[in-house]
Ligand SMILES: Nc1nc2c(c(=O)[nH]1)N[C@H]1C(S)=C(S)[C@@H](COP(=O)(O)OP(=O)(O)OC[C@H]3O[C@@H](n4cnc5c(N)ncnc54)[C@H](O)[C@@H]3O)O[C@H]1N2
């Protein structure tokens with residue numbers, strides 16, 4: 001009895017429990033999923049810094065320039081009427097109230113800093129003046145009042161990055177269940193982390209079944225190239241999964257040994273799910289005493305897909321996902337069963353950038369429905385519409401290779417097509 005497509009997806013997501021938590025150095029954390037929320041270990045920035053190269057000033061100008069402070073240096077307090085030359089990112093001296101950008105001020109021959117541009121070419125700033133000068137209105141005319149006003153003092157806080165502007169110490173910046181991306185690593189480092197608590201990445205054994213499959217070279221005689229090993233190997237790596245690939249002959253004993261000896265959290269098989277003379281997946285699962293959670297799904301392509309649980313313990317479950325051999329059918333099995341299961345094992349809970357595996361879009365063209373089964377249709381996304389592609393038979397990958405996603409077309413019942421403009425879920429591929 002086949003399971004409906006939405007139910008199969010729910011069963012796969014609900015079957016797994018997140019893998020144990022471990023702390024790993026930042027250099028090893030990319031792709032894993034945060035097992036705790038990420039809070040700042042310090043204020044960010046940890047101290048007030050200059051946002052620009054120029055001068056840190058205190059009180060009204062003109063100012064006496066008393067020294068220089070570079071990024072990474074400490075500086076002493078400045079008093080009203082004083083300034084220090086300052087570099088972007090340098091710690092603001094105490095007493096300083098604002099930063100005057102280099103291109104908006106000049107130092108006269110008596111070491112006094114003014115707002116504006118100096119008359120003496122030697123006193124001009126090294127950096128060319130911008131087209132619109134400080135105190136100039138957006139319309140382009142310099143108003144004397146604005147210039148005189150700025151000479152009196154810059155608005156307090158000008159071009160200063162205040163301490164804690166981005167985050168206060170202890171503030172939660174990312175929630176548990178966020179995928180660690182390069183940006184997350186950068187943020188974690190800035191916030192003071194050397195290692196991160198993450199879920200162990202799932203381990204997968206990918207068993208590509210079929211005597212007819214060649215691993216390299218041109219297909220010859222009655223053999224074809226294995227398309228699924230390269231495709232799923234790369235896809236699993238993108239999901240942060242450690243994968244071992246093995247090719248298995250159409251032999252029940254070989255398959256049984258390969259599944260039984262795998263230490264992985266999830267064994268994925270491809271091929272051998274139907275009822276042909278050498279389709280051994282069901283028999284092998286039965287010999288292993290595996291419990292079938294999903295045995296056939298009302299979806300096109302991919303209806304022979306299955307999911308089973310075998311061995312493992314109460315706290316560490318182990319699974320077998322049987323994907324059909326037809327390549328696009330195998331992809332349907334991957335997005336329906338494998339990806340939801342792996343997301344849950346990894347500890348993903350839907351938070352964070354790039355976490356969404358699907359979104360909703362209007363169809364660019366009408367799509368035929370299946371009376372009783374969900375259809376997964378390769379689509380390209382143009383002008384925020386999902387446009388169905390050609391070359392999308394179950395044995396084909398040409399359409400999928402151009403696709404941005406798979407549109408989920410629910411069973412039609414009596415309705416033969418979904419019209420253009422109807423909104424559908426689009427699964428990322
Ligand atoms: N009598 C029936 N026959 C079939 C049915 C059915 O309901 N009744 N379902 C068909 C459907 S739908 C599918 S999908 C396939 C599923 O078959 P299997 O999972 O048993 O897969 P195989 O028979 O091993 O292979 C099918 C097809 O796919 C090619 N293949 C397999 N692995 C790869 C690979 N790694 N790379 C490229 N191509 C691969 C294989 O050569 C076959 O052409 O069953 C239908 N039959």
Ligand code: MOO
Nearest residue numbers: 301302303329394
């Ligand atoms: O499930 Mo088969 O999916 O139609 O190719």
